[in-house]
Amino acid sequence: MNPGESGRYSIHFRIRPLSENASFRLRDQKKRKVAEFSAVQESAGEWQTASAQGIELPVGPQRWKLEVMSGILEVDRFWVERYQPVEKWEDDFDDGNDFGWTRFEGMWSVKDGELRASSVSPAKSLTGEHDWSDYRVEADLQRMDNTGRAGILVRASEPANGLEQHQNRNDFVRGYYIYADSEGLHLDKINYGTTRLKSVPFPAEADSVSADGKLQLKVSVRGATIEVYTGSSSDPVLSYTDRSANPLLRGRIGVQSADVAVRFDRVKVQPIQ
Secondary structure: OOOOOOEEEEEEEEEEEOOOEEEEEEEOOOOOEEEEEEEEOOOOOOOEEEEEEEEEEOOOOOOOEEEEEEOOEEEEEEEEEEOOOOOOEEEOOOOOOOOOOEEOOOOEEEEOOEEEEOOOOOEEEEEOOOOOOOEEEEEEEEEOOOOOEEEEEEEEEOOOOOOHHHOOOOOOOEEEEEEEEOOEEEEEEEEOOEEEEEEEEOOOHHHOEOOOOOEEEEEEEEOOEEEEEEOOOOOOOEEEEOOOOOOOOOOEEEEEEEOOOEEEEEEEEEEOO
């Protein structure tokens, strides 16, 4: 390894446990522990991502050794990314602006303490830091009619305006999109193209909306697992682990809609302990 600068990093391994449990660690050339990892075999032949977050690494060349502490596993690859801790943050738009957000598609405004996408064309706005990894984000949203879709982006990176040159696209970003439409709640993986990962029926209104009638949507991302909650429920209504070769493990947050005017409020982010 040869980090260009000292700092905190995330280390990820794509592995396949061949025993019920497996654990392994990295040591440096002085036999000091760099990071430890563990995994549980959930089904035969299933690949998964094991991660260690916030690892302090010095600048310059260094040599690591991988030691299997227990079990049997196959290793496909590993990669290292910059890490930035998430601090508790929220925006209720009561100050009348959306400073700190970057608008892409859509006609955005802040009115009556809400962030509004007023057109039915695709709309997207992002905030946060590129190197955020594990966090919990929540937002209230109010769709203006029963058509279209609207929701939250997590682990978002490489955004662009999908309306330029008359392309009329709403998938010009990399990230996970959790949204509501007339059929229920959905989780998509977007990479300048969209892959549906999972859908569930819409939860009971009493369990999902706030006192002012907005859908309360909460999303937790930890490692390669995404969990979605609504209202005050402590149990996820949707859960999914991305076992693909390229899970998205860091990125900003955002809000997005298409084919509907929508209002967003009370956007909050906090670290996962």
